[in-house]
Amino acid sequence: MATAARADSPPYGIDFPTHRPTGRFSNGYNIPDLISQKLGAELSLPYLSPELKGKKLLAGANFASAGIGILNDTGIQFVNIIRIHEQFKLFKEYERRVSALIGEEETQKLVKKSLVLITLAGNDFVNNYFLTPVTARSLEFNLQDFSTYLISEYKNILLSLYQLGFQRVLVTGVGPIGCAPAMLATRSINGQCAEEPNLAMKIFNPLLKKMLKDLNHELGSSAFIAIDSLEMQSDVIYHPRAHGFTTSNVACCGQGPYNGLGLCTTASNICPNRDLYVFWDAYHPSEKANKIIVDAMFNGTEKYMSPMNLSTIMAMDSMT
16 A cells, blocks of 8 residues: 555564564554553454465454544545545455354454454644644634544544444543654754643543543443553653653654654664663654553553453453
8 A cells, every 4th residue: 555654664663573664653563462462362464464364364453554533634645544434344344254254143253352442533633733833623623622523523433333343442542742752843842742732632632531431321331441541651751761761752763853853764863772762753652662551551540541451351351
């Protein structure tokens, strides 16, 4: 798929077991990989991978497409990204392929006990509302109204997921994007986290948490689990040394101030020890930071995961 939003060239994947780029926006494993490992499951392949066939279909699939958002005008600067409603169509196709393998009834059971991770909204801010100093969306909405609009659109997406039969959906909030090296390079004063993007998160995340709680109540279910990415990542960003990092404001791979400008390529500055950096590139955490986030998903208190963490979910599901 020819798109400008991609991570399939070096130095991406430098710490992956193959030391080669895999399309993950990471120096090594990403969050879905690390969740799979903790569950003792196979890593899920991208749905469009030619390797995803036969028994491998039963290990799940990754439908994510870099740069997309809740809104269709998010990421329009990237060509050929697979928007969320197209991802749903691909899932239906995937379901048909699995049904051909194990039958319809078993496929429904598989869907029901699947764990889904959905991460949306960050790009609606980064690659839409805050893309340039003035954008069509920032002229149309103030931050409060934009966040409210995003939440109403997101609810429809999550209802569509529920209607597909999923009963365990992890929904991540948006992290402190104002602290990402890209924002420090373009919007920061004296290296402080950029105020307006971080204010957006403080408005958006509580609305998301409330919407998920209300949605569970409406559906009489506990299908949707809120992940407070802002709390999780803020802990690491504001107290890097407590987590074994030396810096949380400079990306390991990039160029310009804070290594926050442009793409991560072989021409970029690359740090020799990725485990000392919270950020791998201008926006994405390093593998080590991802591990800390995933640990919090499994073992975190309600500060991070509501209404329950992943360990609790797994314990409950093992009893059914």
